Amino acid sequence: MSNPGESDPTPITSARQLADWFAAGSKPRADWRIGTEHEKFGFRRADLAPPPYEPGGIRAMLEGLMRFGWQPILDNGKPIGLKRGDASVSLEPGGQFELSGAPVATLHETRDELANHLEEVRAVAEPLGLGFAPLGFHPLATREQMPWMPKGRYAIMRQYMPQVGAMGLDMMLRTCTVQVNLDFGDEADMVEKLRVSLALQPLATALFANAPFAEGKPNGLRSLRAKVWTDTDPDRTGIPAVAFEDGFGFERFAEFVLDVPMYFIMREGRWIDAAGMSFRAFLEGRADKLKGHGATMGDWADHVTTVFTDVRLKRFLEMRGADAGAPAYLTALPAFWVGLIYDDAAQKAARALTKGWSVADIVALRNAVPGQALEATIGGRSLRDVARDVMAIARDGLKARGLGEEMHLDPLDAIVATGQTQADRWLERCAGAWGGDVSKVFAEAAV
Template identity: 55%
Template sequence: MSTRDTSAKEDPIIESRDQLVAPMQAGEKPKADWRIGTEHEKLVFRRDDFRAPSYDEPGGIRDILMSLRQFGWEPVEEGGKVIAMRGEDGTVSLEPAGQLELSGAPLENLHQTCAETGRHLDQVKRVGEDCGVGFLGLGMWPDKTREQLPIMPKGRYEIMMRHMPRVGSLGLDMMLRTCTIQVNLDYSSEADMVQKFRTGLALQPLATALFANSPFTEGKPNGYLSYRSHIWSDTDPHRTGMLPFVFEDGFGYERWVDYMLDVPMYFVFRDGKYLDAAGLSFRDFLEGKLSILPGEKPTQSDWWDHLSTAFPEVRLKSFLEMRGADGGPWSRICALPAFWVGLLYDQGALDAAWDLVKDWTMEERENLRNAVPKLALDAPIPGGGKLRDMAKEVLAVARSGLAARGRLNTSGDNETGFLETLDEIVASGKVPAQVLLDRYHSEWGGDIKRVYKYSF
């Protein structure tokens, strides 16, 4: 989740609708300038007792963050508390219960992306050795209750945690117990954005299936392969889901602005503090009628903050965010950007991928999305067959897209090798969650603590 940047010197008041559309328009870039941004979260645990460390305790989350200074990272504070670290590889920040996230830098190719990921994981492992902690690559805490988890000192989280139970039963689980991998990608025009958004949204269930990695809740199998994905179905219906309007004629920047104006607010940031605006209307804010700031109109930063508070399967800001995957280990962190870059960054591949899904009805898209958390690659697809069958075809398209990019490393290898872990999943027919379940029922003997040996 975004870390507020308070360094901006100019923050104009929003006076016209053009300013609401401007962030999306400003994201347009020529193909030569397209970049890849990868975000990945990991669970932090004490090695001696597998407990989730608090913020303030010795060797806890604050100490972990500050220990990154040895690698050139600089602290970011909120209310006198260090809540993130910034450096050449992006930002290391905190999710609500201390999940550690790298929001990577915008990079030119997947070789750089995977090198960045490797540097980060090497750094946190070294810090972990000093602090007595380990890092777990799963989509959800396998054994912790909400009550067993700490809360990080970020103002927006306090507001969100109060609001979540008002609008869904699983929002607190989303905040406290889950981890994801996310990929941020560019577009060249409004039309290019629309095609990528539609293709990414229709194929997001396949990404969820391939990366499904959250089969345990409070120490037992939960009946799902991606419980993290299921959680989004009862988090907040006003800001989640498959967004039918994206597939309707006329979708573009203006329609996205309308959607975001209908998303209820969470907060307003003023004088270094987050003010609770949960459930209020940004439309009222534009008219100077926000009850907590009467007569005041929003700034561009307020709008940018608001754009970060919707959580659909694909999200638009000044780039597109692919949001469907569970957290996982190093090899799968590299595989997710390879999957989406292969499909969306070559026009031939993008056209081929869209052709596979363009005739699906909205009901069929919704049915697939709802089936995947339990069934993963065994979910039925429109027209007959299973998602596993389609996965082979989609991966072939992604491979063709990566090959066409021709981005080579120093050994002369292109980017297609980053898809190999996904090829193996499809060939085996077992997604990561199913492998974990097999181990739980056999070699682990039902002891969920054994999962911690598979830490990064």
């Protein structure tokens, strides 16, 4: 989830402005970049409890990182994020620590950025007695044991989430993901990329499954994080069918987002509760909670960040289906998607492979993978079998870039070869060497 940005006060005078906002993200191929985001759970080494904001917790981490040139982002005078160049560090509601990486040209730069970030985090965390572990769902803490970070927008969401889904607060407090942001050339290219990535997002969820524990025991799934998203808020999550309709483009997506309920607007540094009001109602002056406020393009940009579809269109495409995992997997995720949609031949091959899948097929697969992972099926084929074809396409796509980036797919090739996800390996460790003690995952997953 993003840190609050600088608001654009430009008044919205037509719906066309909203479509044009998305269209402004179109870039020539030479300017396409890779932006990787990844989250991790903090834990106190003494007792494995999630660290509070303060004292000796997340605030101290943010302030400690400032010695590396990071500048604070404040909310009511408290640091809730950091900025350095085009990169940022932000906090999820339960204190999950997120690096939103700078847009870079190659996967090698993504790997190096991650290594540098983890080195800085360790340097600050160790004197504080803290550690960090990228896992898809918190393996020990109950919802009530998780702290809340002092971000104004989270207070609004905390009140609204239970009204629209049973697991929205778990999404906020107890999940971690790895995402990649990728560019598109024009509207037609965006449509093809969005359709390919939505269709294959369940495969990414299966390949990166890394959430088999909850509250100190196996939870019966490979990815509880993925399951959580199926009961968070149906108005803003999942596979948007509109993306597969004839005539889909920037304007149709803007129409879809107009009807997504809002959470808030910001005025003079203050969050104003707009929960449940559609942006369309706000734009048309029908949002009772927002009387006296006119809709601006800054409001629209903020609202778009609250659309949680499995692939989110902003001024780039954000792949949202994967659990956080070990460092090699944090680089493998962007490698997977760059290989599939940054090369024309690979993108066409991936589209051909998925073109016969209906929206209902994709949704059914999405619902199956939290439990079944690569054992799920679509079109009469196991997802593991589909994965072999998709991985070959992705590898060819990276080879065509000529940068030697194929190596970053190796961890995923191993998963396809063995059928064992990160979650499966943790479950084996739990049943064997750990003697059923789930808490041992922190020592082995720590980065």
